[in-house]
Amino acid sequence: MTRQTAHQAPSQAPHHRAPTETAVHTGAPRPDQHDRAALRAALAAATDDRIVYDLDGIGRQYTDLVHELPGVAVRFAMKACPVDEVLDHLAALGAGFDAASPQEIAQALRTGVAPELIHYGNTVKSDRNIAEAYRLGVRDFATDSLEDVAAIAEHAPGSRVFCRIATTGEGALWGLSHKFGCSPEDALRVLGEARTAGLVPSGLSVHVGSQQMTAEAWGAAVDSLAAVLEALNWRGITPERINLGGGLPALGVLDRRGRPLDPPLDKMFAVIREGMDRLREVNAGPLEFLVEPGRHLVADHGAIRAHVARLTSRRRLDGTPEDWLYLSCGKFNGLYEMDQLQYRLEFPTHPGGQFVNAVVAGPTCDSDDAYAQEGGLVRVPLAVGSGDPVWVHSCGAYAAAYATRGFNGFEPLPYTCIGGSGGRGGPGPEGGTA
Numbered sequence: 328m329t330r331q332t333a334h335q336a337p338s339q340a341p342h343h344r345a346p347t348e349t350a351v352h353t354g355a356p357r358p359d360q361h362d363r364a365a366l367r368a369a370l371a372a373a374t375d376d377r378i379v380y381d382l383d384g385i386g387r388q389y390t391d392l393v394h395e396l397p398g399v400a401v402r403f404a405m406k407a408c409p410v411d412e413v414l415d416h417l418a419a420l421g422a423g424f425d426a427a428s429p430q431e432i433a434q435a436l437r438t439g440v441a442p443e444l445i446h447y448g449n450t451v452k453s454d455r456n457i458a459e460a461y462r463l464g465v466r467d468f469a470t471d472s473l474e475d476v477a478a479i480a481e482h483a484p485g486s487r488v489f490c491r492i493a494t495t496g497e498g499a500l501w502g503l504s505h506k507f508g509c510s511p512e513d514a515l516r517v518l519g520e521a522r523t524a525g526l527v528p529s530g531l532s533v534h535v536g537s538q539q540m541t542a543e544a545w546g547a548a549v550d551s552l553a554a555v556l557e558a559l560n561w562r563g564i565t566p567e568r569i570n571l572g573g574g575l576p577a578l579g580v581l582d583r584r585g586r587p588l589d590p591p592l593d594k595m596f597a598v599i600r601e602g603m604d605r606l607r608e609v610n611a612g613p614l615e616f617l618v619e620p621g622r623h624l625v626a627d628h629g630a631i632r633a634h635v636a637r638l639t640s641r642r643r644l645d646g647t648p649e650d651w652l653y654l655s656c657g658k659f660n661g662l663y664e665m666d667q668l669q670y671r672l673e674f675p676t677h678p679g680g681q682f683v684n685a686v687v688a689g690p691t692c693d694s695d696d697a698y699a700q701e702g703g704l705v706r707v708p709l710a711v712g713s714g715d716p717v718w719v720h721s722c723g724a725y726a727a728a729y730a731t732r733g734f735n736g737f738e739p740l741p742y743t744c745i746g747g748s749g750g751r752g753g754p755g756p757e758g759g760t761a
């Protein structure tokens with residue numbers, strides 16, 4: 328079929344789309360240390376839309392992380408992928424969980440992990456949330472305010488609290504410090520009050536922002552932690568634990584303009600290791616370290632098999648021509664983060680041929696359901712037709728949890744888990760609904 332194009336003057340109709348061989352980015356997934364053959368085979372085998380999680384890939388990512396940060400306990404941030412099989416697999420490898428609600432705590436417990444391996448990492452919680460977490464056996468709570476400390480003392484007496492210190496969030500795609508974390512001065516008051524209220528002021532935490540792109544962010548966080556540790560020690564409080572939070576990046580995603588994000592992962596790990604040494608020197612007693620990564624463990628080991636809704640051409644009001652690729656999934660059913668980044672797309676049935684540069688958008692009747700339009704064009708095979716498969720790479724993080732229930736009638740995608748040891752049942756390998 329010959330498509331009409333918006334690349335020619337308005338008077339020249341009918342049009343032929345003006346193809347280009349100029350790549351905005353290549354569709355092929357970024358090569359990295361992990362083998363993606365199994366994930367690609369599952370995508371190829373899928374005959375309908377779904378998210379595929381590669382449990383072995385997630386397991387390798389976990390093992391690599393433990394290797395890079397020896398002796399550091401990992402608490403997977405469940406919000407990044409609350410999929411039972413993924414949680415089971417990580418639990419079997421030794422991970423604990425960072426939970427943000429009693430519901431997440433209950434889901435984490437179903438993996439069989441001991442409650443000691445679960446902490447309540449959300450500084451926002453009601454009295455009822457705290458009491459329920461306590462009833463479920465959780466004794467470690469994040470906090471950042473005197474009000475929250477008072478509530479924990481009342482509803483989870485004797486528990487351990489760790490105070491989250493605010494960071495700037497600079498260098499991250501999503502800085503998280505507006506809503507969470509307090510100043511170093513407040514941290515002293517919060518942990519002092521915790522001790523007075525009969526809680527154990529057990530530690531400090533930070534989160535440098537999600538998809539952090541700089542090693543310096545961890546350097547700055549360590550500076551802040553060191554200063555607070557020293558001040559706490561002066562007040563006779565000797566924390567036992569430092570939680571270095573999440574923020575470690577996915578490797579295979581692109582920025583809003585389609586340029587590869589290239590996080591300096593090795594340097595990040597080196598800065599974290601040096602930082603831990605420094606904090607151990609500063610503190611008056613021994614220190615344990617935790618991390619609570621979300622996206623880093625799962626993003627690059629999940630992918631979506633979607634399909635093309637349609638490739639179209641039209642002009643804007645000012646006459647500027649534009650091609651649009653509408654996919655069967657978007658912001659509300661798997662690609663929630665598409666306004667801040669781009670995922671690599673692959674068109675398995677159109678590996679070559681002519682291309683157009685198009686804006687990519689999801690299927691809903693919502694204008695936010697699209698990649699950034701200025702400078703964010705994606706190279707799309709001219710020949711794609713409605714129904715052709717599209718593989719969306721590196722979208723294993725925050726895909727399932729952020730999907731809406733039927734916005735515009737689009738249901739959350741079903742999921743399939745491959746690899747692993749088979750899990751413990753639940754929706755089974757051919758998947759529940761993500």
Ligand SMILES: Cc1ncc(COP(=O)(O)O)c(C=O)c1O
Nearest residue numbers: 404448537538573574620621622
């Ligand atoms: C308390 C906490 N820990 C960990 C994470 C995971 O962050 P990331 O996915 O950037 O590793 C988050 C994300 O929002 C969080 O709020």
